[in-house]
Amino acid sequence: MDRKVILTGDRPTGNLHLGHYFGSLKQRVEMQGDYETYIIIADVQALTDNFENPDKVRKNVRELAIDYLSVGIDPKKSNIFIQSMISPIAELTVLYSNMVTVSRLFRNPTTKAEVKQKKALFGNDGESITYGFLGYPVSQAADLTAFDCEVCPVGEDQVPHLEQTREIVRKFNNIYGNVLKEPEAVLSKTPRIKGLDGNEKMGKSLGNAIYLCDNEEAVSKKIMSAVTDPNKIKKDDPANPDICMVYYYHKLLQNDNLTNICTECKKGLRGCVACKRELITKMNEFLEPIREKRKYYENHLEEVDKILKEGTENANQKANEVLKRVKEAVKINYFE
Ligand code: TRP
Numbered sequence: 001m002d003r004k005v006i007l008t009g010d011r012p013t014g015n016l017h018l019g020h021y022f023g024s025l026k027q028r029v030e031m032q033g034d035y036e037t038y039i040i041i042a043d044v045q046a047l048t049d050n051f052e053n054p055d056k057v058r059k060n061v062r063e064l065a066i067d068y069l070s071v072g073i074d075p076k077k078s079n080i081f082i083q084s085m086i087s088p089i090a091e092l093t094v095l096y097s098n099m100v101t102v103s104r105l106f107r108n109p110t111t112k113a114e115v116k117q118k119k120a121l122f123g124n125d126g127e128s129i130t131y132g133f134l135g136y137p138v139s140q141a142a143d144l145t146a147f148d149c150e151v152c153p154v155g156e157d158q159v160p161h162l163e164q165t166r167e168i169v170r171k172f173n174n175i176y177g178n179v180l181k182e183p184e185a186v187l188s189k190t191p192r193i194k195g196l197d198g199n200e201k202m203g204k205s206l207g208n209a210i211y212l213c214d215n216e217e218a219v220s221k222k223i224m225s226a227v228t229d230p231n232k233i234k235k236d237d238p239a240n241p242d243i244c245m246v247y248y249y250h251k252l253l254q255n256d257n258l259t260n261i262c263t264e265c266k267k268g269l270r271g272c273v274a275c276k277r278e279l280i281t282k283m284n285e286f287l288e289p290i291r292e293k294r295k296y297y298e299n300h301l302e303e304v305d306k307i308l309k310e311g312t313e314n315a316n317q318k319a320n321e322v323l324k325r326v327k328e329a330v331k332i333n334y335f336e
Helices: 018-034 043-050 054-071 087-099 102-107 109-122 136-145 156-176 216-224 245-252 258-267 272-298 301-329
Strands: 005-010 036-041 078-082 151-154 184-187
Touching: 005 018, 005 136, 018 036, 018 054, 018 151, 036 054, 036 301, 043 054, 043 136, 054 078, 054 272, 054 301, 078 301, 087 136, 087 156, 087 301, 102 109, 102 156, 109 156, 136 156, 151 156, 156 184, 216 272, 245 258, 245 272, 258 272, 272 301
Parallel strands: 005 036, 005 151, 036 078, 151 184
Antiparallel strands: none
8 A cells, every 4th residue: 555655854054953853853753664754855945045155055964864864764764865956846846836926925924934034134125035035935835745745744833834835736736637735734742842041942043952963061061051940049949840941851851750850849959950960961861872873874974875865866756756747737748
């Protein structure tokens, strides 16, 4: 029986952190055996924001692949591939650009938030918004449909893009027949992961993240600076664990000492420094197997490249089949 297809992935713009892990990677690892799985390293999409920085994108392609492999994405079960090497994605993007209006693209909530950010950065005139940037959700629709993806495990910021894809698919199918599959977002059970500073989001650009590649020293330094209950001044002051980031991460890592931590904290029987030390130990225990795998792949880069090559070959085969179907439907299958 044909298995359903998963397609998901990330932009190669920097290392992945705990937010990525609990928001999406963990789920991909759990699901990969039950689906035909494709993981896209979206370098073309990364260029929409970093076209002046091609070295940064290039360097992070391999880094991202190593992040994937070190958390347990298994190349025997998942095809990890490079977006720019799949020309059907580029071709589909052009065809889909007729299926969406410019005003609809501006209304995409994720794009909107990004536009706001850009305006804050580059001034208020919107001049910095390129055609490529505005259109990246169209290219994401191509990423998804090029593989007949039906299931897409992603973080919640990607939901608007999935919705946009579904609209493009329906419009396309309405005009050209039932050609494309409609993908559905599958959200992780863990809601968005907060940053060490208590910010609602852990983010690369926010400087509040623990990276999957952080060493023990970095983890220790970061956790020591994590935000705790501001009303707790002395180590035996009672405090509220619900506003403490250290407690939040104890919960996230499912520390089996959790009830103790909570009552001790509330009664003023637990100092923050000791609590942080305990978290550092737990965090390192959690990260150690990931670090070990990373070390292996960093010492076997030729293996990483082989995995990427094979994943990309498989992806090309699949995407070319879908493209053939699409070209037939749009009647641009000349001389066949
Ligand atoms: N937009 C995603 C991000 O910013 C990356 C991405 C590109 C993606 N194409 C995709 C995610 C297709 C899921 C499916 O991280």
